[in-house]
Amino acid sequence: MYQVTHGVAQNGAVNQAALGIVFAVPIEADAFARLVSGMTALEAGGLVFREGHVAGRGVAWCVAGVGREAAARATRRLILGHRPRLIVSAGFAGGLTPDLVRGSLIRAARVTLPDRSAQLRLAHAVAMTGRDLTLVTADRIVTTPAEKAELWVASRADAVDMETFAVAEAAAAEGLPCGSIRVISDDASQTLPREVAMLARPQSAMRRLGAALGAIGRRPRAAADLWQLWEHAVIDGRALAAALADLCGSLPESGSVAE
Numbered sequence: 001m002y003q004v005t006h007g008v009a010q011n012g013a014v015n016q017a018a019l020g021i022v023f024a025v026p027i028e029a030d031a032f033a034r035l036v037s038g039m040t041a042l043e044a045g046g047l048v049f050r051e052g053h054v055a056g057r058g059v060a061w062c063v064a065g066v067g068r069e070a071a072a073r074a075t076r077r078l079i080l081g082h083r084p085r086l087i088v089s090a091g092f093a094g095g096l097t098p099d100l101v102r103g104s105l106i107r108a109a110r111v112t113l114p115d116r117s118a119q120l121r122l123a124h125a126v127a128m129t130g131r132d133l134t135l136v137t138a139d140r141i142v143t144t145p146a147e148k149a150e151l152w153v154a155s156r157a158d159a160v161d162m163e164t165f166a167v168a169e170a171a172a173a174e175g176l177p178c179g180s181i182r183v184i185s186d187d188a189s190q191t192l193p194r195e196v197a198m199l200a201r202p203q204s205a206m207r208r209l210g211a212a213l214g215a216i217g218r219r220p221r222a223a224a225d226l227w228q229l230w231e232h233a234v235i236d237g238r239a240l241a242a243a244l245a246d247l248c249g250s251l252p253e254s255g256s257v258a259e
Contacts (some may be wrong), residue, residue, distance in 0.1 A: 017051060020084030021061035021244065022075050022167050027233045028091040029063050031241035044077055051082065055249035059086060061185050064163070068137060071163035075170035086251065087178040088126060089167035090244060092185035092236055093135065093159040094142055094192075096152040100159060102235065104184040105243055111180060112166045114155050120168045126179025127248060133158045135180055137165035143192040152188070159184060165212035181243050183236040 009071055023029040033039065036052035036059065043049070051060040060082040064074030075087060095108065100106065109127040112119040114136055127133070136157035142148050151160060164180045172177035 001204070003112050011034070015195050016058070017060040017082040018057040018085040018086065018253075019059045019089045019244075019248055020075075020078045021084055021090050022071055022078065022087065022105040022163065023061065024066045024071065024091050024161075024163050026063050026097045027237055028240060029061065029237075031234075031237040032090075035241055035245050042081070044081060045073075047074055047077060047082070049078060049081055054245050057251050059248060066098060067162050068166035069138070072166040072170045072186070073138065075167045076174075077178065079171070080173050081089075084176070086123060086125065087167060087171040088174055088247070089161070089178065089180045089182075091161065091182060092233070092240075093161040093182035094148060095159050095184045095187040096136070096148050096155075097158050098188055100184050100187060102187045102190065102232070103239065104186055105185065105239055106133050106135075106159055108133045108180045108182070109229070111135045111137055111168055112155055112157055113165060114138055114151060116129070116155060118165075120165065120178075122164075122168060122171065123177035123179035125177065125250075126181065135164050136160050137163055137181065140194065145189055145191060148188050179247075181240065181247070183240050185232065185236055209253045 021032070033050065033055050036050070037054070037211070039050055039052035041048055041050045047064070048061050049060060049062045051058065053059065060078060062074050062078055064070045078084070079087070095101070095104070107127045108122055109132050110119055110121050110133060119214070134152065134157040134161070137149065138157040138160050139162070141162070142151055142160050159182060161182060168178040
């Protein structure tokens, strides 16, 4: 929990949140942030944690960065600072099965690793959609149809992200339920621009801008590809925000959240 000193959060005390959300990149969180009332921001360990209310429920969230290590670190700090009753890994995912078209909203029932060496059950309270979906957390961005097909065969998962397993693992270590809400940003037949992996690396906004300009200089077509990707991400972010707001409204005002 936190006390705020000169805008910097340190170990202390704050109110418990009903829902804690871990995003990977800012565009996944932007539309949701616009739905939040009474928003405040705290800093801890180089991460910014925001809190407020949606549908009358307390929420706390952060933008962790891409990948399992960043997601695990942010989840642990979010739990320490806000002790939410439910953790959600939220953002975009790649489709691995033909029926998950771009823009589909998924709530997975479980998350696995690419080699299926470990699997975690996700919160039933989040996954109630009438369909039994599996998410796989990979260590890199899967960009081509061939890579997606290979991952589907290995994992038997419906979609891929880079954070949910780590978020669920960190939540389980603290005895908290964890769910995942994802929007399919690229389907199984789609090839992502090769610059996406470079831009997803941890870096400042200025470095990311420089990387994007450099990519456009090397491949002018990248400008159109990245612009289309951004447009889709804005739309997907709105769908994600609406789903998270619905989840907030469905949570009990107090007490535990059923797994």
